[in-house]
Amino acid sequence: MLRSLSTAVTFLAAFAIAGPASAAEWQEGTHYRELSSPVRTDNSETIEVAEVFWYGCPHCYNFKPLVESWAEDIPDDVDYIKIPAALGQSWEPHARAFYALESMGELDKVHDALFDALARDRRPLNSGEALAAFVSDHDVDGEAFLKAYNSFGVNAKMQKAQSKIRGARITGTPTMLVNGKYTVSASMAGSHEAALEVVDYLVEQERGAAD
Template sequence: MLFMAQANAQSYEEGRDYVALDTPVRTASDTGIEVAEVFWYGCPHCYAFKPLIENWAETIPDDVNYVKIPAALGASWEPHAKAFYALKAMGELDKVHDALFDALAGERRPLNSGEALADFVAQHGVDGEAFLENYNSFGVNARMQQAQAKVRGARVTGTPTVLVNGKYRVTASMAGSHEAVLDVVDYLVEKERQAQ
């Protein structure tokens, strides 16, 4: 079995299964190996990928740091990225993360403003006024700008995209499927582990 895993791992090829970034992007932590999922709440592919990467994240070793980065690849995506950071700042992200995916990707609801999002999160037990204060805060805007700089630096053009340690970019179209993305990510994590 081990030989088979090694044979499969060696078949991953830069430029075919993943892209090595010309200029690495900063990771959120100085220790461990960061695996960053770049997503959009309204993306049906992200919605399909979500249970796969969540199951994967439950079994990762201690040296792997899994983080989520909401992409704002267009102006219509910005309110959703800001909502992510507002909820995170409030410590309420876990309460509404799944519901936002269901509403935006699953039901295609038009939650495209701070006010509409505040009403939505209030229906899920989050203080709508406090949400709007955070949504419009300097801190949330700064976090969002940092994230978008990372997304641009990694040349992310679609979602879902996975960044490994700020050095590699993996997508389903390159890897062949959502499941295969995680196989390539595991390969790249091990590659990074051996390089340390």
Template sequence: MPSDVDFKFLPAVFGRGWLAHAKAFYVADLLGMEDKIRADLFNAIHVERRNLNSEDALARFFADYGVNEDDFRKQYDSFAVNSRLSQADAKIRAYGARGVPGIIVNGKYLVSAESANGNENIFKVVDFLIEKERQK
């Protein structure tokens, strides 16, 4: 992304099965390792098809990255994680997102595979909208 663009990940919880992964995202963030673990966690879930749908499984996954299981568990059900989940859910609902992937540009535009006519076009549309916002 260009230097004047601030890109932030926001985990969506569109079903009960998504909750554990969203919590893991915020635990990683609170432990200062979100950038280190995000891609590996995504690949473990979506490419390797590992069953990481429980607190126990996620605690073991984080342990592979040097996180003490007790430290992971303290964060997993913490007020901080639950607050961030609530805030993310409110934003996602406000944006009208109904699936992933989805990218919000400048709090105004929701770009999804459907609106961009396919996953391969999402970033083309995002780039166009970024440029449009720069011109304002």
């Protein structure tokens, strides 16, 4: 009996040691998807990792602290960007708000607050005017915000972003788009944490391909 127990313990210990060493091999079509037609990235000299999100998405809200922590330690050859999705008409005002605030240099003031208001609190901020009133409460000029919100520059950024999202066949958020070639989501990878592990794996693949 003792010998059998000892053998079992030895086996379990060996399994525990071997487990991490034989970490999951990420498979295309299972844990991530390779695009048949890659989409253009902003800088061909870096490996672009784009987070496609919506301020009103509870999954994006839960993913946010994880991806922000991940982004703190990215190498110099990785360019992390955020792309606000407008997959439905009701999402468009929030994507416009992102680009308006970005163009004003005020995004950092309101980014977290918009997530809290839309994903957590479900506030009805569904128009430029409602969003202008909201950002005014966060030390941003509401009139200047509305001007940027309706500007040609924001329209152009919106069109470019949504064209990229359509080209990558992204239909849900959050989705990570790696170097315009691969999409990764928690539903494919198994969890938000695993999705970021797959992103790291794909970044290494791209780095190796560039060598």
